[in-house]
Amino acid sequence: xxxxxxxxxxxxxxxxxxxxxxxxxxxxxxxxxxxxxxxxxxxxxxxxxxxxxxxxxxxxxxxxxxxxxxxxxxxxxxxxxxxxxxxxxxxxxxxxxxxxxxxxxxxxxxxxxxxxxxxxxxxxxxxxxxxxxxxxxxxxxxxxxxxxxxxxxxxxxxxxxxxxxxxxxxxxxxxxxxxxxxxxxxxxxxxxxxxxxxxxxxxxxxxxxxxxxxxxxxxxxxxxxxxxxxxxxxxxxxxxxxxxxxxxxxxxxxxxxxxxxxxxxxxxxxxxxxxxxxxxxxxxxxxxxxxxxxxxxxxxxxxxxxxxxxxxxxxxxxxxxxxxxxxxxxxxxxxxxxxxxxxxxxxxxxxxxxxxxxxxxxxxxxxxxxxxxxxxxxxxxxxxxxxxxxxxxxxxxxxxxxxxxxxxxxxxxxxxxxxxxxxxxxxxxxxxxxxxxxxxxxxxxxxxxxxxxxx
Ligand code: PMP
Numbered sequence: 079x080x081x082x083x084x085x086x087x088x089x090x091x092x093x094x095x096x097x098x099x100x101x102x103x104x105x106x107x108x109x110x111x112x113x114x115x116x117x118x119x120x121x122x123x124x125x126x127x128x129x130x131x132x133x134x135x136x137x138x139x140x141x142x143x144x145x146x147x148x149x150x151x152x153x154x155x156x157x158x159x160x161x162x163x164x165x166x167x168x169x170x171x172x173x174x175x176x177x178x179x180x181x182x183x184x185x186x187x188x189x190x191x192x193x194x195x196x197x198x199x200x201x202x203x204x205x206x207x208x209x210x211x212x213x214x215x216x217x218x219x220x221x222x223x224x225x226x227x228x229x230x231x232x233x234x235x236x237x238x239x240x241x242x243x244x245x246x247x248x249x250x251x252x253x254x255x256x257x258x259x260x261x262x263x264x265x266x267x268x269x270x271x272x273x274x275x276x277x278x279x280x281x282x283x284x285x286x287x288x289x290x291x292x293x294x295x296x297x298x299x300x301x302x303x304x305x306x307x308x309x310x311x312x313x314x315x316x317x318x319x320x321x322x323x324x325x326x327x328x329x330x331x332x333x334x335x336x337x338x339x340x341x342x343x344x345x346x347x348x349x350x351x352x353x354x355x356x357x358x359x360x361x362x363x364x365x366x367x368x369x370x371x372x373x374x375x376x377x378x379x380x381x382x383x384x385x386x387x388x389x390x391x392x393x394x395x396x397x398x399x400x401x402x403x404x405x406x407x408x409x410x411x412x413x414x415x416x417x418x419x420x421x422x423x424x425x426x427x428x429x430x431x432x433x434x435x436x437x438x439x440x441x442x443x444x445x446x447x448x449x450x451x452x453x454x455x456x457x458x459x460x461x462x463x464x465x466x467x468x469x470x471x472x473x474x475x476x477x478x479x480x481x482x483x484x485x486x487x488x489x490x491x492x493x494x495x496x497x498x499x500x501x502x503x504x505x506x507x508x509x510x511x512x513x514x515x516x517x518x519x520x521x522x523x524x525x526x527x528x529x530x531x532x533x
Contacts, residue, residue: 093109121488131507133490137304137336137362138366141508148416151408156405173407191372194229194359195230205295219255222256224259228333236254237254240496242496242497257282258278263459275312279315280318282322294326295328297322307502308504331356334346335362336455341455357376369409370400371407371410432516440458457504490503
């Protein structure tokens, strides 16, 4: 790795002086990696060092870096119509909403925002107002899962089930309740995965009943908990959750912020389970991270409940200035075309299986407790003891990540520090990664684990 040149030394100093980084302890911020350019799955820093981005930024650069077509789509739109609010309309938003219906394989009406958090906030408000306007005014509560992540704003953070992100910022939005996720790796000994998943789904029904179904607006979940440690449910879990929601008049919100746009090997994560959510939220891969844009897709019947405007209170009283910016919509449309033309949804499945196959031998390693994957998302759960499944020490987890970075591979760490589950390493490279990129990930990670971490 090249050492810091004069120019980068100055940049580091200015960074230290002026920039507040996301989610990173101060001691780990300096010197930061200062990215200068990127192409495909590779990022180059200002000193010329290259890294394979095994996390697609923050799980978002689905089509890979350096796509000129995306820059052109945004540029052309900025020249013709850079901005117009969606209190009215414009062609890129109309075209993208239509295209999203094709991708969702069902009929939804689309509300645009700028981030995953905002897409979820809109979903919560829509769910509450829908319940009010259809004769269920007391249905205000939301049920989510521990370890799930739904965003950083006070409502989306309240839905999040990771204590370490929350407790300094209380009180959060009210009315959010949590149940345990279907973490099959930690199921009771002797219990089948299916029985355990049914038990976890039952916890949702029990909570609805104990709380009083007439007070519950919606359940929110990712198809697979990604950032919380790659927790993949059994099919029976998702079937049962959908059945429970329908039985009790509770809406099912599926957060596709990470799992959407091919990441799961299907267009959307929930397509893998054949369920039909009432509301679908999405962001990240919608623009592959090139511009901010998110969407809340709402089943047509729910939208219908917002049409009665006799007292001027029936409509959705929610606005965001930048949501559905024309350039972001035009770019998103081009991004979806690339995903289709290059068959990147299918490629995610192929690469995910290759990654899983390449790592299979690591299950013998003393630190590797479990390997779980879903499309092109893979998690490796590190343990201090295989028999008891006690999570590995944070210093070990961080050491492995640093070891990979030193060899030019960026990987992620996810989980909940307060609850002790900060021990899942994550891999989510661009869907456009080459076979050689994936082999680099397998070889580099294996070398790190079998090097300093073998004994
Ligand atoms: N939901 C999920 C599942 C996410 O992973 C994230 C972001 N990591 C969000 C919501 C929030 O998205 P944003 O950071 O764009 O607000």
